[in-house]
Amino acid sequence: xxxxxLRTLVALIAGVLFGFGLALSGLLNPERVRGFLDVTxxxxxxxxxxxxxxxxxxxxxxVVTKVLSKPxxxxxxxxxxxxxxxxxxxxxxxxxxxxxxxxxxxPGPAIASLGRDVSTIYVFVLxxxxxxxxxxxxxxxxxxx
Amino acid sequence: MIPEPYLQSLQxxxxxxxxxxxxxxxxxxxxxxxxxxxxALSFRGPELSPNLAFVVGLVLGPLLYSVxxxxxxxxxxxxxxxxxxxxxxxxxxxxxxxxGCTSGHGVVGLARLSPRSITAAATFLTSGxxxxxxxxxxxxx
Numbered sequence: 039x040x041x042x043x044l045r046t047l048v049a050l051i052a053g054v055l056f057g058f059g060l061a062l063s064g065l066l067n068p069e070r071v072r073g074f075l076d077v078t079x080x081x082x083x084x085x086x087x088x089x090x091x092x093x094x095x096x097x098x099x100x101v102v103t104k105v106l107s108k109p110x111x112x113x114x115x116x117x118x119x120x121x122x123x124x125x126x127x128x129x130x131x132x133x134x135x136x137x138x139x140x141x142x143x144x145p146g147p148a149i150a151s152l153g154r155d156v157s158t159i160y161v162f163v164l165x166x167x168x169x170x171x172x173x174x175x176x177x178x179x180x181x182x183x
Numbered sequence: 184m185i186p187e188p189y190l191q192s193l194q195x196x197x198x199x200x201x202x203x204x205x206x207x208x209x210x211x212x213x214x215x216x217x218x219x220x221x222x223a224l225s226f227r228g229p230e231l232s233p234n235l236a237f238v239v240g241l242v243l244g245p246l247l248y249s250v251x252x253x254x255x256x257x258x259x260x261x262x263x264x265x266x267x268x269x270x271x272x273x274x275x276x277x278x279x280x281x282x283g284c285t286s287g288h289g290v291v292g293l294a295r296l297s298p299r300s301i302t303a304a305a306t307f308l309t310s311g312x313x314x315x316x317x318x319x320x321x322x323x324x
Contacts, residue, residue: 087190100295161264166271
């Protein structure tokens with residue numbers, strides 16, 4: 039119980055840092071995100087720098103997980119086991135890429151922008167929730183079969 | 184020297200990395216925003232309160248930024264609402280089907296050199312670049 043409260047606190051702090059980092063990095067601006075994908079136009083390399091910074095720090099943390107037997111507040115690391123590259127992974131990622139390019143938003147920046155009074159963001163996040171629910175509706179009906 | 188906006192992007196990225204490191208080393212969890220958000224939306228599951236807390240924190244982060252810097256980070260929204268709605272459905276559905284987005288596959292997966300995540304990231308980057316190219320050809324940009 040105590041550990042779950044602490045995990046909730048850690049998740050809250052991690053969320054705040056994540057949102058702050060997105061704001062600082064420029065990723066809350068859809069036009070800059072789309073600019074990164076615009077390789078034949080006015081290319082904006084911002085996202086490459088965001089990824090480089092994030093991946094470098096995460097990679098360090100990843101090395102530490104190899105040394106630790108378990109995380110500080112849980113009995114085990116919940117890291118996906120290596121599994122097959124399958125069709126849903128490809129189709130899903132391809133569809134996501136189209137939506138990402140159309141809007142200039144991926145889930146993190148979209149949710150992080152909710153504190154701001156912009157109708158575009160509300161429409162996008164509501165549609166994103168609809169997309170998530172369409173998927174969970176499909177997978178639960180598959181599980182029923 | 185790295186130009187100022189790019190330096191800020193690098194710093195912002197490092198802070199995002201710090202967030203994923205905290206979640207990984209303390210909670211033993213992957214900071215995949217699409218997965219955390221979908222599990223928080225279901226309002227069940229063993230990690231419901233941490234998942235909800237992460238989503239709340241994510242909304243609070245830019246508010247903290249605006250308090251620290253006295254202004255919201257710059258953002259332009261040029262696309263029509265109908266477009267954003269279509270894009271939102273594609274992002275929500277696609278990230279669930281593909282089991283991750285820019286954070287889970289892009290940041291954490293690439294840092295772990297996961298073959299699935301490398302494939303996912305290469306796929307969404309490619310389809311994103313092709314989509315922007317088509318938008319340019321159709322003179323939407």
